[in-house]
Amino acid sequence: MxxxxxxxxxxxxxxxxxxxxxxxxxxxxxxxxxxxxxxxxxxxxxxxxxxxxxxxxxxxxxxxxxxxxxxxxxxxxxxxxxxxxxxxxxxxxxxxxxxxxxxxxxxxxxxxxxxxxxxxxxxxxxxxxxxxxxxxxxxxxxxxxxxxxxxxxxxxxxxxxxxxxxxxxxxxxxxxxxxxxxxxxxxxGIMVHSDAEQMLKKTGCHAVMAARGAMGNPWIFDGTAPTVAELCEEMKIHIREMIALYGEDSAMHMARKMVHDYFRGRGFSGVFRSAASHLSTEQDLLEMLSRAPEAHPGGLEALCGRGGNGGQSL
Ligand SMILES: Cc1cc2nc3c(=O)[nH]c(=O)nc-3n(C[C@H](O)[C@H](O)[C@H](O)COP(=O)(O)O)c2cc1C
Missing domain, CATH: 3.20.20.70 (Aldolase class I)
Incomplete structure (x- = not known):
């Protein structure tokens, strides 16, 4: 990373x-x-x-x-x-x-x-x-x-x-x-898991480093796709750790861009995603996450990898 x-x-x-x-x-x-x-x-x-x-x-x-x-x-x-x-x-x-x-x-x-x-x-x-x-x-x-x-x-x-x-x-x-x-x-330019192989093959380099492709998509590392439930669970854990470190006010302010990143390109409606800009408390986040299954066409157990797999494009 x-x-x-x-x-x-x-x-x-x-x-x-x-x-x-x-x-x-x-x-x-x-x-x-x-x-x-x-x-x-x-x-x-x-x-x-x-x-x-x-x-x-x-x-x-x-x-x-x-x-x-x-x-x-x-x-x-x-x-x-x-x-x-x-x-x-x-x-x-x-x-x-x-x-x-x-x-x-x-x-x-x-x-x-x-x-x-x-x-x-x-x-x-x-x-x-x-x-x-x-x-x-x-x-x-x-x-x-x-x-x-x-x-x-x-x-x-x-x-x-x-x-x-x-x-x-x-x-x-x-x-x-x-x-x-x-x-x-x-x-x-490593935006999906398979881009890593391209980089290795085209350059002969020894390892690759992901950057923007990993924003809101830790699954780029193992090349899997999360379900809506797993996506929400990851956000909950991540942002709870931020709150423990920075306090709720600062953490939630920083977390807005991360919540945007997590939901981007995964089939959630724009109206639903825009709520990320207004998160102020952990309770706001939990409420938003509780609405995630109905904001995705496939519901709670649907896979929501970017581009249909663990990868994505920006
Ligand atoms: C928001 C943002 C912050 C960055 N911060 C750093 C940094 O602190 N140190 C660094 O060496 N590169 C930083 N970079 C560059 C990335 O590490 C990486 O080199 C660049 O995004 C190219 O990779 P990508 O095309 O896969 O995103 C940053 C890039 C972005 C978009």
């Missing part, structure tokens, strides 16, 4: 793991926030019960803040520390971090060189392809990261400019796979 800002907290990851996800990440954590606003980052760094393989992802482009951030993370317990070199959001790129830093290979490698020896965790990085037709710059970045000690690299097969839209350039990922000795994790 990919790191997803605003999503991949402990309750979210536990939902994914209930359906076969073995390896997940926190969302990206900003080095400045770790150094200057530690309280605010505590919940982001929380490991949920039963999470036996958890990576943390650090974001930043300022060497001093990165060092401080690494030191703070050393006080926690993770299996891996991943460096974010792929985030295209303007708020991040204007600070010369994420994908903007990744595009400047020398500066990106200079930042990553601060990690070995300072971080107590095995190191990885998540990058984007740097060109759609020339593999050389992406290979240079990947090789540089490998030489500095990265033990695996995740590559999102889209350039920074397109953000998250458009095709994934499998060839560019395949070229990197051939050029490094460390495992490469392929990312981008």
């Amino acid at each position: 990919a790191p997803l800002a605003g999503y991949t907290d402990a309750p979210y990851r536990r939902s994914m793991r209930r359906h076969g996800c073995r390896y997940a990440f926190t969302e990206m954590v900003d080095a400045a926030a770790l150094v200057y606003a530690r309280e605010r980052t505590k919940l982001m760094l929380l490991r949920g019960e039963g999470e036996d393989f958890l990576g943390v992802q650090l974001l930043g482009g300022d060497p001093e803040l990165l060092k401080g951030g690494i030191d703070v993370l050393n006080e926690y317990d993770f299996e891996v520390l991943d460096f974010n070199l792929g985030c295209p959001v303007p708020k991040v790129t204007k600070k010369f971090a994420g994908a903007e830093l990744g595009r400047h290979v020398d500066e990106a490698l200079a930042c990553f060189s601060l990690f070995p020896g300072r971080s107590k965790f095995p190191l990885t990085a998540k990058i984007r392809i740097l060109s759609e037709d020339d593999p050389a710059p992406t290979i240079a970045l990947a090789r540089g990261l490998e030489e500095l000690g990265a033990q695996a690299i995740t590559i999102h097969g889209r350039i920074k400019k397109v953000i998250y839209s458009g095709p994934v350039f499998y060839d560019m990922i395949a070229e990197v796979v051939k050029s490094v000795r460390i495992p490469v994790i392929g990312n981008g």
Whole structure:
């Protein structure tokens, strides 16, 4: 499971793991926030019960803040520390971090060189392809990261400019796979379970990372389709865990987008789904879920996988 800002907290990851996800990440954590606003980052760094393989992802482009951030993370317990070199959001790129830093290979490698020896965790990085037709710059970045000690690299097969839209350039990922000795994790456009096999086959990568395809669809991991009853049960557990962590007000506010995600593309009417925007209490959620069977043509025991199986399209 990919790191997803605003999503991949402990309750979210536990939902994914209930359906076969073995390896997940926190969302990206900003080095400045770790150094200057530690309280605010505590919940982001929380490991949920039963999470036996958890990576943390650090974001930043300022060497001093990165060092401080690494030191703070050393006080926690993770299996891996991943460096974010792929985030295209303007708020991040204007600070010369994420994908903007990744595009400047020398500066990106200079930042990553601060990690070995300072971080107590095995190191990885998540990058984007740097060109759609020339593999050389992406290979240079990947090789540089490998030489500095990265033990695996995740590559999102889209350039920074397109953000998250458009095709994934499998060839560019395949070229990197051939050029490094460390495992490469392929990312981008895995929307249904079978897309994972496509990514493996087309790129020769060692593992795949799901992102938007897993939003509201933890079943993407085991490739099954839930019944309406199972869908509702999963939401109940997931959102109860959010309430336990954040309190009802904050949790329900955050949960609205997740409830939208769970119901999207599964045959529920638009009118029914729009109720997700107005959820304020757990009781509101339970009432909405009690109406789910009548809002689906097949009722409580109907399969409601996206696209008729465990997969989906957005
Ligand atoms: C809402 C959202 C939040 C994201 N947050 C992060 C993040 O914190 N760290 C990161 O490396 N990538 C982040 N990404 C990028 C995803 O991890 C992934 O690389 C991207 O969505 C491409 O995969 P997909 O086409 O399968 O969705 C985010 C993407 C979205 C849509």
